[in-house]
Amino acid sequence: MDFDYTVTTKKSCNEAVLAVEQETKNAGFRVLYIHDVTATLKEKGFEIEPFKIIEICNAKSAYTVLKADI
Numbered sequence: 001m002d003f004d005y006t007v008t009t010k011k012s013c014n015e016a017v018l019a020v021e022q023e024t025k026n027a028g029f030r031v032l033y034i035h036d037v038t039a040t041l042k043e044k045g046f047e048i049e050p051f052k053i054i055e056i057c058n059a060k061s062a063y064t065v066l067k068a069d070i
């Protein structure tokens with residue numbers, strides 16, 4: 001099972017994150033947290049290109065999955 005969805009864009013990292021946040025709301029989902037991997041690694045002395053992990057959730061879907069006896 002894949003847990004990522006990657007799209008190539010000409011937007012900056014911050015513009016792309018803002019667009020994902022807006023479209024997430026439009027689809028009835030919620031952004032739980034945005035992990036700024038670049039900032040975290042920079043604190044430890046490592047430099048990488050802009051990289052963020054966006055946690056997205058839909059409460060109804062999450063509830064259904066978590067209630068399932070599997």
